[in-house]
Amino acid sequence: MPPPQQSILAVDDEPHMRRLLEISLRQAGYRAISAGNGREALEVIQQQQIDLIVSDLHMPGMNGLQLLESIRKQYEHLPFIMVTAQGEIKTAVEAMKLGASDYILRPFELETLEIAIEKALTVNRIQLENSFFKESSQPLASGIIGESPPMQALKHMIQQVAPERATVFIVGETGTGKELVAKALHEASSRKEHLFVAVNCAAIPADILESELFGHEKGAFTGAVKERIGKFELANGGTLFLDEITEMPIQLQSKLLRVLQESMVEKLGGNRPIQLDVRVVAATNRDPMQAVREGKLREDLYYRLNVIQLPVPPLRQRGEDVSLLAEFFLSKRPSQLSPAARLCLQQYAWPGNVRELENILERAAILAGQQAIQPQHLPADIAQTPAIKPAENVAQTTATSLSIPRATEAIERRLILQALDSCQGNKTKAAKLLEISERSLWNKLNQYELR
Structure with missing residues (x-):
């Protein structure tokens, strides 16, 4: 389905001029609608989605300034271009003060009108985006970190799925x-x-979520003192991410399903359908089919969202990524991981996944200050891993392994870590303590990825 055309309302009391504007706007790729005066224009705006208004100044009954003033009381963000005659610059300035996006002088070239429309629509979109970014503390992604086989598979799927229009359901544990x-x-x-x-x-109360998603008109309910643009309309042309979709009230899920099926939304208190070109991506930390069985998720909505499912692997299944993630989280801090602390992180199960890792490293970096992060800077349940058990317990630790090479490797890794800890990371002293050459120590550090 192609993206919806933007709708331009041309308001002029001269039939010939209205017809000329309609033809010109259609040739420029817009959906053209016309009204013969201000009153008619207000009726059109109440009934259907309008993206921009081009209005003549002089009209019987309600002139262009009165129309603009009336629109600004109800629709704060609707772009408005005033058409005035030569010698009416003062009136044009007054229109700008009332909230007009721009003005053009008669007679004008059609190219001038097209440029003014494109500029007004662009400025309006930028203003909405700036407003959104001020409210949002979420930065855009800087890239997915991870080279483990599960993450390589996920990245490959993202590249395959991204160009499509289909809805995506992301499933994965919290964090x-x-x-x-x-x-x-x-x-x-x-x-x-x-x-x-x-x-x-x-995170949004049920009685507010509907307004957040779909928006509301001024006066739609108590406290609706001005028009609000919903998240669907704000994301038009882009992507709307609905996190924890199974926590959405079941009655609101039916309205969401209708929006997805019709690609249109109506604000609360309004009856103007707004055409949408939005890609919806939903996510949950639950088993979605279990949520359906429990009545937390409508079955028809699940199948509408689950066109493509992307499972995100937990951190315990991507152990080799722990070091990469740790380096990323510590990249703007003076602290670094010691080999012993790194091994502790690699052997921990991470029930809280990446979010837990980030929080723990932030705490450890504060405790370590300018020094390298050591196991004692980590929480006890992470620091007390087999990686730092005393040497006398090594045999007991490896007794359950029947593989001599694996047991030998485990003993070597732990002895090296203990020697490095005893020598505060000094490789020369650690090699003497281990009774091996410094070159052999470096080889083993590379072999066991302890550098």
């Missing part, structure tokens, strides 16, 4: 980085020039 995956989908798609808008369905 695995589902929003980062959604942002990567957006940034690898043709929609990257438009907004990525994220909504956490679990």
Whole structure:
């Protein structure tokens, strides 16, 4: 389905001029609508989506300034271009003060009108995006970190799926980085020039969530003192990420399903359908089919969202990525990981996934200050891993392994870590303590990835 055309309302009391504007706007690729005066224009705006208004100044009944003033009371962000005659610059300036996006002087070339329309629509979009970024603390993705086989497979799927229009359902445990995956989908798609808008369905009260998603008209309910643009409309042309979709109230899920099926939304308190070109990406930390069985997720909505499913692997299944992630989280801090602390992190199960790793490293970096992060700077349940058990317990630790090479490797790794800890990381002293050459120590550090 191609993106919807933007709708331009041409308001002029001269039939010939209206007809000329309609033809010109259609040739420029817009959906052209016309009204013969201000009153008619207000009726049109109440009934259907309008992206921009081009209005003559002089009209019987309600002139262009009165129309602009009336529109600004209800629709704060609707772009408005005033058409005035030569010698009416003062009136044009007054129109700008009332909130007009621009003005053009009669007689004008059609190219001048097209440039003014494109400029007004662009400025309006930038203003909306700036407003969104001020409210949002979520930065765009800087890339997915991980070279383990599960992450390589995930990256490959993202590249395959990103160019498509189909909805995507991201499934993964809490803290695995589902929003980062959604942002990567957006940034690898043709929609990257438009907004990525994220909504956490679990963090917004149920009575507010509907307005957040769909927007509302001024006066739609008590407290609706001005028009609000919903997240769907804000993400038009881009990507809307619905996180924790299973926490959305079940009655609201039916409205969401209708929006997805019809690619249109209506604001609360309004009856103007707004055509949408939005890619929806949903996510959950639950088993989605279990959520359906428990009545947390509508079955028809699940199948509508689950066109493509992207499972995000937990951190315990991508152990080789722990070091890469740790280096990333510590890249802007003076602290570095000691080999012993690195091994502790690699052997921990990470029930809280990447988010837990980030929080623990932030704490450890504060405790370590300018020094390297040691096991004692980590929480006890992470520091007390087999990696730092005393030498006399090594035999007991490896007794359950029947593989001599594996047991030997485990003993060597632990002895090297203990020697490095005893010598504060000094390789020459550690090699003497281990009774091996410094070159042999460096080889083993490379072999066991302890550098």
